[in-house]
Amino acid sequence: MKIQKNNHETNDIIKSDAAALTIGQKNFLRRQKLQKLYIFWSRILLFAAFVMLWQVSADLGWIDSFYFSSPITISKLFWHDVQDMSLLSHIGITLLESGVSFLLIILFSLLTATFFWFYPSLGKMFEPFLIVLNSLPKSALAPLIIVWLGTGPRTIILCGISVGIFGCILNLYQSFEQTDPERLKLIETLGGTKLQAFTKVVFPGNIPTFISLSKVNIGLALVGVIIGEFLAGRKGLGYLIIYGSQVFKLDMVILSIVILCVIAMGIYGLLNLLEKKISY
Amino acid sequence: MSKPHQDKPILRLDHVNFSYYSNLGEVKVLNDINFTVEKGAFAALVGPSGCGKSTILSLIAGLLKPVSGFITYYSDDFNAPRVGYMLQHDHLLEWRSVYQNITLGLEIQKKKNKENLELVDELLDKYHLSNVRKQKPSALSGGMRQRIALIRTLALRPDLLLLDEPFSALDYQTRLNVSKDVHDIIKSEQKTAILVTHDISEAISMADVIFVLTKPPCTIKDVLPIEFEANGVPREDMRKSSLFQEYFDQIWREMQDENTEK
Numbered sequence: 001m002k003i004q005k006n007n008h009e010t011n012d013i014i015k016s017d018a019a020a021l022t023i024g025q026k027n028f029l030r031r032q033k034l035q036k037l038y039i040f041w042s043r044i045l046l047f048a049a050f051v052m053l054w055q056v057s058a059d060l061g062w063i064d065s066f067y068f069s070s071p072i073t074i075s076k077l078f079w080h081d082v083q084d085m086s087l088l089s090h091i092g093i094t095l096l097e098s099g100v101s102f103l104l105i106i107l108f109s110l111l112t113a114t115f116f117w118f119y120p121s122l123g124k125m126f127e128p129f130l131i132v133l134n135s136l137p138k139s140a141l142a143p144l145i146i147v148w149l150g151t152g153p154r155t156i157i158l159c160g161i162s163v164g165i166f167g168c169i170l171n172l173y174q175s176f177e178q179t180d181p182e183r184l185k186l187i188e189t190l191g192g193t194k195l196q197a198f199t200k201v202v203f204p205g206n207i208p209t210f211i212s213l214s215k216v217n218i219g220l221a222l223v224g225v226i227i228g229e230f231l232a233g234r235k236g237l238g239y240l241i242i243y244g245s246q247v248f249k250l251d252m253v254i255l256s257i258v259i260l261c262v263i264a265m266g267i268y269g270l271l272n273l274l275e276k277k278i279s280y
Numbered sequence: 281m282s283k284p285h286q287d288k289p290i291l292r293l294d295h296v297n298f299s300y301y302s303n304l305g306e307v308k309v310l311n312d313i314n315f316t317v318e319k320g321a322f323a324a325l326v327g328p329s330g331c332g333k334s335t336i337l338s339l340i341a342g343l344l345k346p347v348s349g350f351i352t353y354y355s356d357d358f359n360a361p362r363v364g365y366m367l368q369h370d371h372l373l374e375w376r377s378v379y380q381n382i383t384l385g386l387e388i389q390k391k392k393n394k395e396n397l398e399l400v401d402e403l404l405d406k407y408h409l410s411n412v413r414k415q416k417p418s419a420l421s422g423g424m425r426q427r428i429a430l431i432r433t434l435a436l437r438p439d440l441l442l443l444d445e446p447f448s449a450l451d452y453q454t455r456l457n458v459s460k461d462v463h464d465i466i467k468s469e470q471k472t473a474i475l476v477t478h479d480i481s482e483a484i485s486m487a488d489v490i491f492v493l494t495k496p497p498c499t500i501k502d503v504l505p506i507e508f509e510a511n512g513v514p515r516e517d518m519r520k521s522s523l524f525q526e527y528f529d530q531i532w533r534e535m536q537d538e539n540t541e542k
Contacts, residue, residue: 182371188343189365190385190436200384204375 069254077251091259094225094236097153101160101221105168106214108161113172117202118194123173134166139227151232159228164220168213175209176202207278215271219264226260288319289354290361290440290472291340296349298335309335311497313349317440317474322466324475324483326531327493333476336498337442340474341365355439364438364471366446370429372417378428379404379413385436396435403431407465423454423461430462434469441466441473447482459486480535484527485518492534502534 021029051071057063058070065073081087116123142159149155179202187197229238237256244252298310309332317323325333338344339351341363355361372381382400386392404410407427417425426446433441446462447455463486466473477483483490484506492502506527508514513521 180371182367182369183373185343186367186371187388189341189367190388192388196388200388201373204373207375 066248067250069251073251074255074258077255081255087255087259090236090240090256091263093153094222094229094238095263097156097225097228097236098160098218098222101157101164101225102214102218104157104161105164105217105221109165109168109172109213110210112169113176114198114203116169116173117176117198120177123177127170127173130166130170134170138163138224142227142231145228146232151234155232156225156228156236159232160221160224163224163227164217167220168217171213172206172209175206179205208275211271211275211278215268215275218267218271222260222264222267289316290319291317291354291474292350292352293336293340294350294352296336296339296346296351298332298339298344298346308497310339310346311499313498313500315491315500315503317472319354319472320470322463322473322475322486322488324477324487324490325493326477326480326483326490326535327498328495328535329478331493331496332498333478333493334444337365337444337474337476340440341442353440361439362437364433364436364441366429366433366441366443368445369449370417370422370425372425372428374416374418377414377416378409378420381417382413382428382432382435385432389436391436396437399437400431400435403434407431407461421454422450423458426450426458427461427465430465434465434471439472441471443473443475445477446475448477448479455482462486480528480531481519481524484524484531490527490531492531502531504530 054068055071058065058068058073078087116126138159141162145155145158145162149158183201183205184197187201192200225236226238226241229236230242233239233242237260240256241253244250244256293313293315296310296313297308300307300309313336315323325336327333335344339346353361372378373384376384379400382404383392383397386396386400401410404413409424409428409431412420412424417428420428429446443462447459450458459482475483475486487506490502490504490506491500492504493499494501504527508518508521508523511523513523518524
Protein backbone atom coordinates (compact mmCIF):
# COMPACT_ATOMS: atom_id res chain seq x y z
CA MET A 1 0.00 0.00 0.00
CA LYS A 2 1.58 3.22 -1.08
CA ILE A 3 0.33 6.48 0.19
CA GLN A 4 0.74 9.06 -2.47
CA LYS A 5 1.24 12.61 -1.49
CA ASN A 6 -0.63 14.72 -3.90
CA ASN A 7 -3.09 17.50 -3.95
CA HIS A 8 -5.89 15.40 -5.22
CA GLU A 9 -8.35 17.39 -3.19
CA THR A 10 -7.71 20.51 -5.21
CA ASN A 11 -9.36 18.85 -8.16
CA ASP A 12 -12.54 18.23 -6.25
CA ILE A 13 -13.70 21.78 -6.56
CA ILE A 14 -16.44 21.86 -9.12
CA LYS A 15 -15.45 24.06 -11.97
CA SER A 16 -18.43 25.54 -13.73
CA ASP A 17 -16.89 26.42 -17.06
CA ALA A 18 -19.67 27.53 -19.32
CA ALA A 19 -17.44 27.13 -22.35
CA ALA A 20 -17.79 23.39 -22.74
CA LEU A 21 -21.49 22.58 -22.58
CA THR A 22 -22.52 19.21 -23.93
CA ILE A 23 -25.71 18.80 -25.93
CA GLY A 24 -27.34 16.97 -23.06
CA GLN A 25 -26.48 19.80 -20.72
CA LYS A 26 -27.87 22.36 -23.18
CA ASN A 27 -31.11 20.42 -23.49
CA PHE A 28 -31.38 20.15 -19.75
CA LEU A 29 -30.88 23.88 -19.33
CA ARG A 30 -33.42 24.66 -22.04
CA ARG A 31 -36.02 22.40 -20.47
CA GLN A 32 -35.41 24.04 -17.12
CA LYS A 33 -35.82 27.50 -18.61
CA LEU A 34 -39.04 26.52 -20.40
CA GLN A 35 -40.44 25.09 -17.20
CA LYS A 36 -39.70 28.34 -15.37
CA LEU A 37 -41.31 30.46 -18.10
CA TYR A 38 -44.33 28.19 -18.11
CA ILE A 39 -44.85 28.59 -14.38
CA PHE A 40 -44.32 32.34 -14.55
CA TRP A 41 -46.86 32.95 -17.31
CA SER A 42 -49.35 30.53 -15.75
CA ARG A 43 -49.32 32.66 -12.63
CA ILE A 44 -49.89 35.84 -14.59
CA LEU A 45 -52.69 34.16 -16.50
CA LEU A 46 -54.32 32.85 -13.34
CA PHE A 47 -54.28 36.33 -11.85
CA ALA A 48 -55.62 37.95 -15.01
CA ALA A 49 -58.37 35.34 -15.26
CA PHE A 50 -59.41 36.00 -11.67
CA VAL A 51 -59.55 39.76 -12.21
CA MET A 52 -61.50 39.34 -15.44
CA LEU A 53 -63.96 36.87 -13.94
CA TRP A 54 -64.50 39.28 -11.07
CA GLN A 55 -65.17 42.19 -13.46
CA VAL A 56 -67.44 40.17 -15.74
CA SER A 57 -69.39 38.75 -12.79
CA ALA A 58 -69.94 42.24 -11.47
CA ASP A 59 -70.94 43.60 -14.89
CA LEU A 60 -73.38 40.79 -15.62
CA GLY A 61 -74.85 40.91 -12.14
CA TRP A 62 -73.68 37.45 -11.03
CA ILE A 63 -72.43 39.09 -7.89
CA ASP A 64 -73.71 42.25 -6.25
CA SER A 65 -71.06 44.85 -6.93
CA PHE A 66 -72.22 46.84 -3.91
CA TYR A 67 -70.82 44.09 -1.68
CA PHE A 68 -68.08 42.70 -3.87
CA SER A 69 -67.05 45.79 -5.82
CA SER A 70 -65.21 45.28 -9.10
CA PRO A 71 -61.69 45.77 -10.40
CA ILE A 72 -62.61 48.79 -12.48
CA THR A 73 -64.42 50.51 -9.61
CA ILE A 74 -61.46 49.83 -7.36
CA SER A 75 -59.01 51.17 -9.92
CA LYS A 76 -61.07 54.32 -10.34
CA LEU A 77 -61.31 54.81 -6.61
CA PHE A 78 -57.57 54.21 -6.32
CA TRP A 79 -56.82 56.81 -8.95
CA HIS A 80 -59.22 59.31 -7.42
CA ASP A 81 -57.86 58.87 -3.90
CA VAL A 82 -54.28 58.97 -5.08
CA GLN A 83 -54.93 62.29 -6.75
CA ASP A 84 -56.34 63.91 -3.66
CA MET A 85 -53.38 62.47 -1.69
CA SER A 86 -55.60 60.99 1.03
CA LEU A 87 -54.85 57.38 0.14
CA LEU A 88 -51.11 57.84 0.03
CA SER A 89 -51.06 59.31 3.50
CA HIS A 90 -53.09 56.36 4.80
CA ILE A 91 -50.69 53.92 3.16
CA GLY A 92 -47.74 55.91 4.43
CA ILE A 93 -49.02 55.88 8.00
CA THR A 94 -49.60 52.11 7.98
CA LEU A 95 -46.19 51.48 6.46
CA LEU A 96 -44.50 53.78 8.92
CA GLU A 97 -46.23 52.23 11.92
CA SER A 98 -45.45 48.72 10.69
CA GLY A 99 -41.85 49.65 9.98
CA VAL A 100 -41.36 51.15 13.42
CA SER A 101 -43.04 48.15 15.09
CA PHE A 102 -40.90 45.76 13.09
CA LEU A 103 -37.66 47.55 13.90
CA LEU A 104 -38.56 47.70 17.57
CA ILE A 105 -39.42 43.98 17.60
CA ILE A 106 -36.12 43.09 15.98
CA LEU A 107 -34.03 45.42 18.10
CA PHE A 108 -35.64 44.42 21.37
CA SER A 109 -35.59 40.69 20.55
CA LEU A 110 -31.96 40.83 19.56
CA LEU A 111 -30.96 42.64 22.73
CA THR A 112 -33.02 40.36 24.97
CA ALA A 113 -31.94 37.12 23.30
CA THR A 114 -28.30 38.23 23.45
CA PHE A 115 -28.67 39.08 27.11
CA PHE A 116 -30.28 35.70 27.79
CA TRP A 117 -27.45 33.95 25.93
CA PHE A 118 -24.86 35.63 28.12
CA TYR A 119 -26.85 34.85 31.27
CA PRO A 120 -28.52 31.50 30.54
CA SER A 121 -30.12 31.22 33.96
CA LEU A 122 -32.01 34.44 33.24
CA GLY A 123 -33.09 32.94 29.95
CA LYS A 124 -34.34 29.82 31.70
CA MET A 125 -36.16 31.99 34.23
CA PHE A 126 -38.06 33.97 31.62
CA GLU A 127 -38.69 31.17 29.13
CA PRO A 128 -42.02 29.83 30.48
CA PHE A 129 -43.45 33.34 30.79
CA LEU A 130 -42.47 34.09 27.22
CA ILE A 131 -44.09 30.86 26.09
CA VAL A 132 -47.36 31.81 27.80
CA LEU A 133 -47.30 35.33 26.39
CA ASN A 134 -46.49 33.96 22.95
CA SER A 135 -49.47 31.59 23.00
CA LEU A 136 -51.80 34.37 24.10
CA PRO A 137 -54.00 35.81 21.31
CA LYS A 138 -52.38 39.21 21.22
CA SER A 139 -55.48 40.98 19.93
CA ALA A 140 -56.86 40.44 23.42
CA LEU A 141 -54.27 42.90 24.67
CA ALA A 142 -55.26 45.68 22.31
CA PRO A 143 -58.22 47.07 24.34
CA LEU A 144 -56.01 47.14 27.39
CA ILE A 145 -53.31 49.04 25.55
CA ILE A 146 -55.90 51.58 24.40
CA VAL A 147 -56.94 52.21 27.96
CA TRP A 148 -53.33 52.59 29.02
CA LEU A 149 -52.04 54.73 26.20
CA GLY A 150 -55.18 56.19 24.61
CA THR A 151 -55.74 56.19 20.87
CA GLY A 152 -52.99 57.16 18.49
CA PRO A 153 -49.80 55.95 16.94
CA ARG A 154 -48.18 54.88 20.23
CA THR A 155 -50.96 52.39 20.88
CA ILE A 156 -50.92 51.16 17.32
CA ILE A 157 -47.17 50.62 17.35
CA LEU A 158 -47.40 48.79 20.66
CA CYS A 159 -50.10 46.55 19.16
CA GLY A 160 -47.81 45.92 16.21
CA ILE A 161 -44.98 44.97 18.55
CA SER A 162 -47.08 42.79 20.83
CA VAL A 163 -48.04 40.29 18.14
CA GLY A 164 -44.54 39.22 17.21
CA ILE A 165 -42.17 40.09 19.97
CA PHE A 166 -42.52 37.18 22.38
CA GLY A 167 -42.16 34.57 19.69
CA CYS A 168 -39.24 36.45 18.20
CA ILE A 169 -37.35 36.60 21.49
CA LEU A 170 -38.04 32.93 22.16
CA ASN A 171 -37.01 31.75 18.72
CA LEU A 172 -33.89 33.84 18.61
CA TYR A 173 -32.81 32.82 22.09
CA GLN A 174 -33.45 29.13 21.40
CA SER A 175 -31.54 29.39 18.18
CA PHE A 176 -28.61 31.09 19.94
CA GLU A 177 -28.71 28.31 22.52
CA GLN A 178 -28.48 25.65 19.84
CA THR A 179 -25.12 26.85 18.58
CA ASP A 180 -22.86 23.83 18.20
CA PRO A 181 -20.98 23.54 21.53
CA GLU A 182 -17.95 22.30 19.59
CA ARG A 183 -17.80 25.64 17.82
CA LEU A 184 -17.82 27.41 21.15
CA LYS A 185 -15.03 25.06 22.20
CA LEU A 186 -13.13 26.07 19.08
CA ILE A 187 -13.26 29.71 20.14
CA GLU A 188 -12.18 28.66 23.61
CA THR A 189 -9.22 26.71 22.23
CA LEU A 190 -8.24 29.76 20.19
CA GLY A 191 -8.19 31.73 23.42
CA GLY A 192 -11.42 33.64 22.84
CA THR A 193 -13.73 35.18 25.41
CA LYS A 194 -17.47 34.65 25.70
CA LEU A 195 -18.03 37.97 23.97
CA GLN A 196 -15.86 36.82 21.07
CA ALA A 197 -17.72 33.51 20.95
CA PHE A 198 -20.86 35.59 20.48
CA THR A 199 -19.51 37.96 17.86
CA LYS A 200 -17.52 35.39 15.88
CA VAL A 201 -19.72 32.31 16.06
CA VAL A 202 -23.14 32.69 17.70
CA PHE A 203 -24.33 35.83 15.98
CA PRO A 204 -23.01 35.26 12.46
CA GLY A 205 -24.12 31.64 12.65
CA ASN A 206 -27.66 32.74 13.38
CA ILE A 207 -28.06 35.28 10.63
CA PRO A 208 -30.19 32.89 8.54
CA THR A 209 -32.52 32.42 11.53
CA PHE A 210 -32.51 36.14 12.03
CA ILE A 211 -33.60 36.74 8.47
CA SER A 212 -36.35 34.14 8.54
CA LEU A 213 -37.56 35.61 11.82
CA SER A 214 -37.54 39.04 10.19
CA LYS A 215 -39.64 37.65 7.38
CA VAL A 216 -42.23 36.33 9.81
CA ASN A 217 -42.18 39.38 12.01
CA ILE A 218 -42.60 42.04 9.39
CA GLY A 219 -45.84 40.25 8.53
CA LEU A 220 -46.82 40.02 12.17
CA ALA A 221 -46.04 43.71 12.70
CA LEU A 222 -48.43 44.50 9.85
CA VAL A 223 -51.10 42.29 11.45
CA GLY A 224 -50.64 44.03 14.79
CA VAL A 225 -50.74 47.48 13.26
CA ILE A 226 -53.95 46.71 11.35
CA ILE A 227 -55.56 45.44 14.59
CA GLY A 228 -54.37 48.58 16.31
CA GLU A 229 -55.78 50.79 13.57
CA PHE A 230 -59.09 48.93 13.71
CA LEU A 231 -59.46 49.85 17.33
CA ALA A 232 -57.54 53.03 17.84
CA GLY A 233 -56.64 54.51 14.47
CA ARG A 234 -57.57 57.83 12.98
CA LYS A 235 -55.53 57.10 9.89
CA GLY A 236 -54.08 54.14 8.05
CA LEU A 237 -55.38 51.22 6.00
CA GLY A 238 -56.82 49.46 9.04
CA TYR A 239 -58.80 52.59 9.82
CA LEU A 240 -59.98 52.79 6.20
CA ILE A 241 -61.19 49.19 6.34
CA ILE A 242 -63.14 49.69 9.56
CA TYR A 243 -64.46 53.07 8.52
CA GLY A 244 -65.39 51.80 5.05
CA SER A 245 -67.28 48.83 6.45
CA GLN A 246 -69.18 51.03 8.90
CA VAL A 247 -70.38 53.44 6.23
CA PHE A 248 -70.86 50.64 3.68
CA LYS A 249 -68.18 51.99 1.36
CA LEU A 250 -67.07 48.50 0.52
CA ASP A 251 -65.07 49.67 -2.49
CA MET A 252 -62.82 51.41 -0.02
CA VAL A 253 -62.55 48.30 2.13
CA ILE A 254 -61.61 46.07 -0.76
CA LEU A 255 -59.20 48.64 -2.17
CA SER A 256 -57.44 48.74 1.20
CA ILE A 257 -57.22 44.97 1.28
CA VAL A 258 -55.77 44.92 -2.24
CA ILE A 259 -53.20 47.49 -1.20
CA LEU A 260 -52.32 45.38 1.83
CA CYS A 261 -51.76 42.43 -0.51
CA VAL A 262 -49.41 44.54 -2.61
CA ILE A 263 -47.54 45.73 0.48
CA ALA A 264 -47.17 42.16 1.77
CA MET A 265 -45.91 41.04 -1.62
CA GLY A 266 -43.41 43.87 -1.80
CA ILE A 267 -42.06 43.17 1.66
CA TYR A 268 -41.77 39.46 0.90
CA GLY A 269 -39.86 40.16 -2.28
CA LEU A 270 -37.54 42.56 -0.53
CA LEU A 271 -36.72 40.09 2.23
CA ASN A 272 -36.15 37.28 -0.24
CA LEU A 273 -33.69 39.49 -2.03
CA LEU A 274 -31.93 40.23 1.25
CA GLU A 275 -31.87 36.55 2.15
CA LYS A 276 -30.29 35.64 -1.17
CA LYS A 277 -27.64 38.29 -0.72
CA ILE A 278 -26.64 37.12 2.73
CA SER A 279 -26.99 33.35 2.37
CA TYR A 280 -23.86 31.31 2.24
CA MET B 281 12.15 12.38 8.87
CA SER B 282 11.44 12.37 12.59
CA LYS B 283 14.03 14.32 14.46
CA PRO B 284 15.99 12.60 17.22
CA HIS B 285 14.44 13.53 20.53
CA GLN B 286 16.28 16.17 22.36
CA ASP B 287 15.19 14.58 25.61
CA LYS B 288 13.89 17.90 26.68
CA PRO B 289 10.41 17.67 28.12
CA ILE B 290 7.77 20.16 27.05
CA LEU B 291 4.95 18.73 29.13
CA ARG B 292 4.59 16.49 32.13
CA LEU B 293 1.51 15.08 33.80
CA ASP B 294 1.90 13.90 37.40
CA HIS B 295 -0.78 11.85 39.12
CA VAL B 296 -3.56 13.56 37.27
CA ASN B 297 -7.07 12.55 38.31
CA PHE B 298 -10.29 13.73 36.82
CA SER B 299 -13.96 13.03 37.45
CA TYR B 300 -17.21 14.11 35.91
CA TYR B 301 -20.20 14.58 38.14
CA SER B 302 -23.68 13.59 37.08
CA ASN B 303 -27.03 12.64 38.58
CA LEU B 304 -25.81 9.09 38.84
CA GLY B 305 -22.84 10.10 40.94
CA GLU B 306 -19.18 10.66 40.33
CA VAL B 307 -17.71 9.18 37.18
CA LYS B 308 -14.00 8.75 37.53
CA VAL B 309 -12.54 9.31 34.09
CA LEU B 310 -8.81 9.61 34.65
CA ASN B 311 -6.99 7.66 37.30
CA ASP B 312 -3.42 8.63 38.11
CA ILE B 313 -2.20 9.64 34.66
CA ASN B 314 1.56 10.14 34.41
CA PHE B 315 3.46 10.86 31.26
CA THR B 316 6.05 13.15 29.77
CA VAL B 317 6.13 14.46 26.24
CA GLU B 318 9.47 15.53 24.87
CA LYS B 319 10.06 18.54 22.74
CA GLY B 320 9.67 17.79 19.06
CA ALA B 321 8.02 14.44 19.71
CA PHE B 322 4.85 13.20 18.12
CA ALA B 323 2.98 11.35 20.84
CA ALA B 324 -0.23 9.40 20.40
CA LEU B 325 -2.79 8.45 23.02
CA VAL B 326 -4.55 5.27 21.97
CA GLY B 327 -7.42 3.72 23.84
CA PRO B 328 -10.95 2.42 23.61
CA SER B 329 -13.72 4.86 22.71
CA GLY B 330 -15.01 6.93 25.58
CA CYS B 331 -12.00 6.25 27.76
CA GLY B 332 -11.26 9.89 28.46
CA LYS B 333 -8.58 10.51 25.86
CA SER B 334 -10.11 13.81 24.85
CA THR B 335 -10.41 14.79 28.49
CA ILE B 336 -6.63 14.57 28.76
CA LEU B 337 -6.29 17.05 25.91
CA SER B 338 -8.84 19.39 27.44
CA LEU B 339 -6.84 19.30 30.67
CA ILE B 340 -3.59 20.03 28.85
CA ALA B 341 -5.23 22.89 26.96
CA GLY B 342 -6.50 24.30 30.24
CA LEU B 343 -10.16 23.98 29.27
CA LEU B 344 -10.68 21.73 32.29
CA LYS B 345 -8.96 21.61 35.65
CA PRO B 346 -7.77 18.31 37.12
CA VAL B 347 -9.38 17.15 40.34
CA SER B 348 -5.88 16.46 41.64
CA GLY B 349 -2.38 16.17 40.25
CA PHE B 350 -0.08 18.47 38.34
CA ILE B 351 0.35 19.46 34.74
CA THR B 352 3.73 21.04 34.15
CA TYR B 353 4.75 22.93 31.00
CA TYR B 354 8.39 23.50 30.21
CA SER B 355 9.59 26.40 28.18
CA ASP B 356 12.87 27.97 27.09
CA ASP B 357 11.77 31.42 28.11
CA PHE B 358 9.50 32.47 30.91
CA ASN B 359 6.35 32.24 28.84
CA ALA B 360 4.13 29.21 29.09
CA PRO B 361 4.20 27.20 25.87
CA ARG B 362 1.42 28.08 23.49
CA VAL B 363 -0.98 25.22 23.00
CA GLY B 364 -2.81 24.71 19.72
CA TYR B 365 -5.92 22.52 19.62
CA MET B 366 -7.34 20.72 16.62
CA LEU B 367 -10.82 19.32 17.06
CA GLN B 368 -12.56 16.30 15.60
CA HIS B 369 -14.37 18.38 13.00
CA ASP B 370 -12.74 21.25 11.21
CA HIS B 371 -15.47 23.70 12.31
CA LEU B 372 -14.59 26.07 9.52
CA LEU B 373 -17.13 28.87 9.71
CA GLU B 374 -19.15 28.78 6.51
CA TRP B 375 -19.65 32.56 6.35
CA ARG B 376 -15.92 33.21 6.32
CA SER B 377 -13.56 32.64 3.44
CA VAL B 378 -10.71 30.17 3.82
CA TYR B 379 -8.35 33.02 4.58
CA GLN B 380 -10.69 34.57 7.14
CA ASN B 381 -11.08 31.17 8.78
CA ILE B 382 -7.34 30.76 9.04
CA THR B 383 -6.89 34.18 10.59
CA LEU B 384 -9.75 33.65 13.07
CA GLY B 385 -7.37 32.74 15.88
CA LEU B 386 -5.11 35.70 15.18
CA GLU B 387 -8.17 37.93 15.11
CA ILE B 388 -9.37 36.61 18.45
CA GLN B 389 -5.98 37.02 20.09
CA LYS B 390 -5.53 40.42 18.41
CA LYS B 391 -2.32 39.25 16.78
CA LYS B 392 -3.16 40.12 13.20
CA ASN B 393 0.16 41.82 12.65
CA LYS B 394 2.35 41.81 9.57
CA GLU B 395 4.63 39.09 10.85
CA ASN B 396 1.83 36.64 11.59
CA LEU B 397 -0.03 37.36 8.35
CA GLU B 398 3.19 36.65 6.49
CA LEU B 399 3.34 33.31 8.25
CA VAL B 400 -0.21 32.59 7.11
CA ASP B 401 0.70 33.41 3.50
CA GLU B 402 3.78 31.26 3.80
CA LEU B 403 1.81 28.31 5.17
CA LEU B 404 -0.86 28.68 2.49
CA ASP B 405 1.80 28.69 -0.19
CA LYS B 406 3.73 25.83 1.27
CA TYR B 407 0.73 23.56 1.53
CA HIS B 408 -0.78 24.47 -1.83
CA LEU B 409 -3.84 26.25 -0.51
CA SER B 410 -3.17 29.76 -1.85
CA ASN B 411 -5.52 29.23 -4.77
CA VAL B 412 -8.51 28.63 -2.52
CA ARG B 413 -7.91 31.40 0.02
CA LYS B 414 -10.86 33.48 -1.17
CA GLN B 415 -13.26 30.55 -1.40
CA LYS B 416 -15.90 29.60 1.10
CA PRO B 417 -15.13 26.34 2.93
CA SER B 418 -18.29 24.69 1.63
CA ALA B 419 -16.62 24.45 -1.79
CA LEU B 420 -13.78 22.32 -0.44
CA SER B 421 -13.27 18.64 0.22
CA GLY B 422 -13.03 17.19 3.73
CA GLY B 423 -9.29 16.64 3.46
CA MET B 424 -8.62 20.18 2.40
CA ARG B 425 -10.82 21.56 5.13
CA GLN B 426 -8.88 19.60 7.73
CA ARG B 427 -5.58 20.95 6.42
CA ILE B 428 -7.02 24.46 6.59
CA ALA B 429 -8.02 23.79 10.19
CA LEU B 430 -4.44 22.75 10.88
CA ILE B 431 -3.08 25.94 9.37
CA ARG B 432 -5.57 27.94 11.45
CA THR B 433 -3.96 26.30 14.48
CA LEU B 434 -0.39 26.74 13.20
CA ALA B 435 -0.95 30.44 12.49
CA LEU B 436 -0.88 31.02 16.24
CA ARG B 437 2.64 29.56 16.39
CA PRO B 438 1.85 26.91 18.99
CA ASP B 439 4.67 25.07 20.71
CA LEU B 440 2.44 22.12 21.43
CA LEU B 441 -0.29 20.83 19.15
CA LEU B 442 -3.18 18.81 20.47
CA LEU B 443 -4.98 16.72 17.86
CA ASP B 444 -8.31 15.32 19.01
CA GLU B 445 -9.19 12.58 16.51
CA PRO B 446 -8.89 15.12 13.73
CA PHE B 447 -9.40 12.58 10.95
CA SER B 448 -12.29 10.56 12.29
CA ALA B 449 -14.84 12.43 10.20
CA LEU B 450 -12.99 11.71 6.94
CA ASP B 451 -13.40 8.71 4.69
CA TYR B 452 -10.69 6.09 4.76
CA GLN B 453 -8.80 7.11 1.64
CA THR B 454 -8.79 10.81 2.50
CA ARG B 455 -7.81 9.92 6.03
CA LEU B 456 -4.63 8.17 4.92
CA ASN B 457 -3.64 11.10 2.73
CA VAL B 458 -4.52 13.82 5.18
CA SER B 459 -2.98 12.11 8.18
CA LYS B 460 0.26 11.84 6.25
CA ASP B 461 0.01 15.47 5.17
CA VAL B 462 -0.66 16.60 8.71
CA HIS B 463 2.18 14.48 10.04
CA ASP B 464 4.59 15.92 7.49
CA ILE B 465 3.44 19.48 8.13
CA ILE B 466 3.87 19.12 11.87
CA LYS B 467 7.27 17.52 11.50
CA SER B 468 8.52 20.08 9.02
CA GLU B 469 7.32 22.90 11.27
CA GLN B 470 9.15 21.11 14.11
CA LYS B 471 6.17 21.16 16.43
CA THR B 472 5.47 18.89 19.34
CA ALA B 473 2.17 17.10 18.94
CA ILE B 474 -0.14 14.89 20.94
CA LEU B 475 -2.62 12.91 18.89
CA VAL B 476 -5.67 11.26 20.38
CA THR B 477 -7.13 8.41 18.37
CA HIS B 478 -8.82 5.04 18.60
CA ASP B 479 -7.33 4.02 15.26
CA ILE B 480 -4.24 1.94 16.06
CA SER B 481 -2.69 2.08 12.59
CA GLU B 482 -3.17 5.83 12.42
CA ALA B 483 -1.28 6.17 15.70
CA ILE B 484 1.54 3.87 14.55
CA SER B 485 1.89 5.65 11.23
CA MET B 486 2.11 9.11 12.78
CA ALA B 487 3.61 8.88 16.24
CA ASP B 488 7.11 8.53 17.69
CA VAL B 489 5.69 7.26 20.94
CA ILE B 490 2.35 5.71 21.80
CA PHE B 491 0.64 5.76 25.17
CA VAL B 492 -1.85 2.91 25.43
CA LEU B 493 -4.77 3.78 27.68
CA THR B 494 -7.21 1.53 29.51
CA LYS B 495 -10.97 1.72 29.81
CA PRO B 496 -12.27 4.26 32.33
CA PRO B 497 -11.14 5.03 34.89
CA CYS B 498 -8.38 5.54 32.44
CA THR B 499 -4.74 4.88 33.24
CA ILE B 500 -1.69 4.47 31.06
CA LYS B 501 -1.08 0.82 30.42
CA ASP B 502 1.96 0.95 28.20
CA VAL B 503 4.40 3.39 26.66
CA LEU B 504 5.55 2.17 23.29
CA PRO B 505 8.27 3.95 21.32
CA ILE B 506 7.70 3.64 17.58
CA GLU B 507 11.01 3.37 15.77
CA PHE B 508 10.82 2.62 12.08
CA GLU B 509 13.90 4.48 10.88
CA ALA B 510 16.07 3.16 13.70
CA ASN B 511 15.13 -0.33 12.58
CA GLY B 512 15.91 0.40 8.98
CA VAL B 513 12.36 0.78 7.74
CA PRO B 514 11.79 3.93 5.70
CA ARG B 515 8.60 5.80 6.63
CA GLU B 516 7.09 5.44 3.16
CA ASP B 517 7.15 1.67 3.42
CA MET B 518 6.21 1.29 7.06
CA ARG B 519 2.64 0.13 6.49
CA LYS B 520 3.98 -2.83 4.51
CA SER B 521 6.62 -3.79 7.05
CA SER B 522 6.37 -6.60 9.55
CA LEU B 523 7.35 -4.16 12.26
CA PHE B 524 4.13 -2.23 11.66
CA GLN B 525 2.21 -5.45 12.15
CA GLU B 526 4.13 -6.21 15.32
CA TYR B 527 3.34 -2.83 16.80
CA PHE B 528 -0.27 -3.23 15.76
CA ASP B 529 -0.57 -6.68 17.32
CA GLN B 530 1.00 -5.56 20.55
CA ILE B 531 -1.33 -2.60 20.98
CA TRP B 532 -4.28 -4.68 19.84
CA ARG B 533 -3.46 -7.33 22.44
CA GLU B 534 -3.13 -4.75 25.18
CA MET B 535 -6.48 -3.24 24.31
CA GLN B 536 -8.04 -6.73 24.08
CA ASP B 537 -6.70 -7.77 27.49
CA GLU B 538 -8.32 -4.71 28.76
CA ASN B 539 -11.65 -5.64 27.22
CA THR B 540 -11.65 -9.20 28.54
CA GLU B 541 -10.67 -8.23 32.05
CA LYS B 542 -13.61 -7.82 34.41
